[in-house]
Amino acid sequence: MATKKRPATSNNYSGSSSSGAGLVPWLGLAAIIILLDQVSKxxxxxxxxxxxxxxxxxxFNLTLVYNKGAAFSFLATETGWQRYFFTAIGLIxxxxxxxxxxxxxxQKLFCTALALIMGGALGNVIDRLLYGHVIDFLDFHYLEIYHFPAFNIADSAICIGAALFILDELRRVKK
Known part of the structure; x- marks a missing residue:
């Protein structure tokens, strides 16, 4: 799969960095997400x-639940192979x-989005490796009738990162 070259502009995109030092802030942000996620869990x-x-x-409730699958408990009822599958996907x-x-x-917005996604993915990978499931605890609901599936800080970071990624792409395409 070929990747498109991301153009550099004077606004958001200051070009790419070939040194490892350019990675440090982004890996640091991912590490902060992992730390917040794990401490909360x-x-x-x-x-x-x-x-x-x-x-x-x-x-809003706090509730301790376990998810052996992926988002919205996708594949949670399978026999256990999904633990290794989602762990591999997260690491890749x-x-x-x-x-x-x-x-x-x-590219600040692009890398912020990616760092949030990576931190969230690795936070959930850690759960799968340590416990065999992901720990979820944030439970939003409407009149106690409809409960959005419980989630965690890692899931939140992934969603925020995905939204920022889309915003970055829309801004890039607009230019």
Whole structure:
């Protein structure tokens, strides 16, 4: 699969960086996401029993649940192979993202998006390796009738990173 060359402009894109030093801020951001994600999961795991819920507001609970699948519990009911599959995808994605961030280190929005995605992916990979499942605990709901699937900080970082990636692409295409 060929990758498109990302043009450099005077606004957002200061070109690519060939030195490893350009990677440091982006890897640092990914590491911060991983740290926040893991600390939050450890805290919730120690404070809550499985499926225990604490109502915070009329639309938000903290609850400890486990997800053996991917987003929205995709493939969660399978026999266990999905743990290794999603772990491999996360590691391959992190390697490719590192390559992209090194190649485009001067493109702030692009690399911020990638760092958030990588930090989130690796946060969930750590869970799969340590526990065999991902720890989720953020539960948003409407009138206790409809509950959005529980998620975690890693999932949030991936979603925010994806939104920033789309924004970056739209801005790039517009120019």
């Amino acid at each position: 450890i805290t919730i795991s120690k404070a809550f029993a499985y499926a225990e819920t604490l109502s915070i507001t009329s639309f 994605a992190a390697a490719y993202i590192t390559y992209l961030m090194k190649r485009h280190a001067g």
